[in-house]
Amino acid sequence: MPVDIPKTMRALVENDAETGVTVASVPVPTPHAGDILVKVAYAGQNPTDWKHAAYLSRAGDILGCDFSGFVVAAPEGSGLAVGDRVAGAVHGGKFKDRGSYAEFLRVPAHLVWRVPNGVGLPEAAALGVALGTSIQALVQSQGVALPADGEGAPDRGWYFIYGGSTGVGLVAIALAKVLGYRVATVASPRNFDLVRSYGADDVFDYAAGADAVVAHVREVTGGVALGLDTISDAASQAISARVFGDAGGQLNLTLVPDAAAAALRPDVRLVPKLMYTYMTDEPFTISPRAAPPVTVPVIPGDREFYAGALKRYPDLLARGIRPPPVVLRGGLDDVPAGFEDMKNGKVSGERYVYKL
Ligand SMILES: NC(=O)c1ccc[n+]([C@@H]2O[C@H](COP(=O)([O-])OP(=O)(O)OC[C@H]3O[C@@H](n4cnc5c(N)ncnc54)[C@H](OP(=O)(O)O)[C@@H]3O)[C@@H](O)[C@H]2O)c1
Structure with a gap:
């Protein structure tokens, strides 16, 4: 069944101050060729998120890598359909139209995994970068x-x-x-x-x-x-x-x-x-705001390898692989406090996950 997709959404974006992030209204991303659009249900927190917020992201970049949610738009032939439960990771904190601390995200259809019945969406959102x-x-x-x-x-x-x-x-x-x-x-x-x-x-x-x-x-x-x-x-x-x-x-x-x-x-x-090389088909820069940028080249075969591995995730979960223990920490407005906890070494043996 088609889903009503709004023009704007809430997202956690960089505001360029030290660890400065703001929840703002931004355009819902337009999927590129081969992309699906996901209504994000849960976003998991990784150290790279607060590091991007503090040192790397530029004003307006959407933060967040790990996500789980529902497909709301899928291209013909992608093998995915509206309503499918999917999860994965994107290069958060780098782009103005991609990032998991947002109500919607765009991601190439072959760079997600289908979340099997019996696996919760909060848990699926805690697995992306770690696995x-x-x-x-x-x-x-x-x-x-x-x-x-x-x-x-x-x-x-x-x-x-x-x-x-x-x-x-x-x-x-x-x-x-x-x-x-x-x-x-x-x-x-x-x-x-x-x-x-x-x-x-x-x-x-x-x-x-x-x-x-x-x-x-x-x-x-x-x-x-x-x-x-x-x-x-x-x-x-x-x-x-x-x-x-x-x-x-x-x-x-x-x-x-x-x-x-x-x-x-x-x-x-x-x-x-660097796991980001799994997510890109073009060179990208790691650009600390206070230092010269470092260009990371495309590593031939990386995306294809990752896409193949993602297909194995349901089997890997059946074999006993599971995410770190999940701690639900509220919604989008609670993410900055989670960044502070992680930065201060207060996140131990667990993953903070937010409900979008
Ligand atoms: N290159 C990449 O693509 C990539 C991908 C993922 C992560 N990373 C990086 O890898 C690092 C780990 O990420 P993560 O998400 O796994 O971390 P995390 O879950 O946030 O790590 C928290 C844990 O670190 C442990 N810890 C802190 N200092 C330690 C030390 N000196 N020796 C042993 N354990 C220590 C703490 O254990 P206790 O409380 O038991 O002390 C705590 O459980 C981060 O720097 C992250 O940015 C890089």
């Missing part, structure tokens, strides 16, 4: 295939995740288990049970100090060959590099490599990835 980032690291970058439909995975030995209680960390633990790994991770003791419930086989307190963490993880695992550092600061990269075995290997990062960590273990490749 996309995990797949980019553990599957695409580290060259390990998702198990085929209906098949199990071989025992792949130990995998190390620094920061198991982060949103990315929890989902990455669950993905690592689906891929057949035993997982060693670090988190605060208050989150030990949580990371174990996502599948971690071993967890250690990161506050015990670098030497204690390294000794423990090396003793348990015998030294890993693959890992993901979800924190990716200088200290976490140094610790993560040191838990690798004598043959070295690959450590994926969510932020930029640290030169001192790279020098510590030249046999451990530090590989940063």
Whole structure:
């Protein structure tokens, strides 16, 4: 049944002040060729949202990446229809006609996943960036295939995740288990049970100090060959590099490599990835307002890889992958307070989700 689409909508937009965001009335986006229009039901919060608001977005850009909602317009041949439940992630904080803290968003039809019956829309809205980032690291970058439909995975030995209680960390633990790994991770003791419930086989307190963490993880695992550092600061990269075995290997990062960590273990490749490369078919700039812009090129095949992975999401959920614990935090007007909480380290082992 056709849906009445208004001309304007409420959205959280950048106002160019430090962490300055405002709920404003803006035009409902016009879908481009191949896009669907989604009536956003829920938007999930990621650290990149407040970072965009504070350092990167320009006046009028719509904030927010993760979303779930209902299709209200779909092109012929997209395989989607009005009323379908979908979820995904867009490059929020970068464009004036895209972003999940908005009543409507446009997104290419092949860059969403269908939310199966039995999966709630709030939970679906908490998965976008966390699962996309995990797949980019553990599957695409580290060259390990998702198990085929209906098949199990071989025992792949130990995998190390620094920061198991982060949103990315929890989902990455669950993905690592689906891929057949035993997982060693670090988190605060208050989150030990949580990371174990996502599948971690071993967890250690990161506050015990670098030497204690390294000794423990090396003793348990015998030294890993693959890992993901979800924190990716200088200290976490140094610790993560040191838990690798004598043959070295690959450590994926969510932020930029640290030169001192790279020098510590030249046999451990530090590989940063940016999930935004999954969402674009043109180069884009990361432009801190106070520094020269960095251009990120199109990575051939990234969008296609991501589109293929999205088709597997219902199966991955059936195999036990789930989003971080969801905390419903109100509506659009409540997002700025959520940004402050996240910025101040008050979001631990959970995802804030807002009802649009
Ligand atoms: N490159 C990309 O495409 C990409 C994609 C997603 C995320 N990221 C980046 O990756 C980082 C993680 O994102 P996220 O959404 O997963 O984070 P998040 O869920 O907001 O992280 C919160 C968690 O971080 C933990 N934490 C804080 N400092 C820690 C430390 N030194 N060691 C271990 N754990 C620590 C806290 O654990 P406790 O409370 O237990 O201490 C808390 O549970 C952010 O910087 C984000 O911007 C990058």
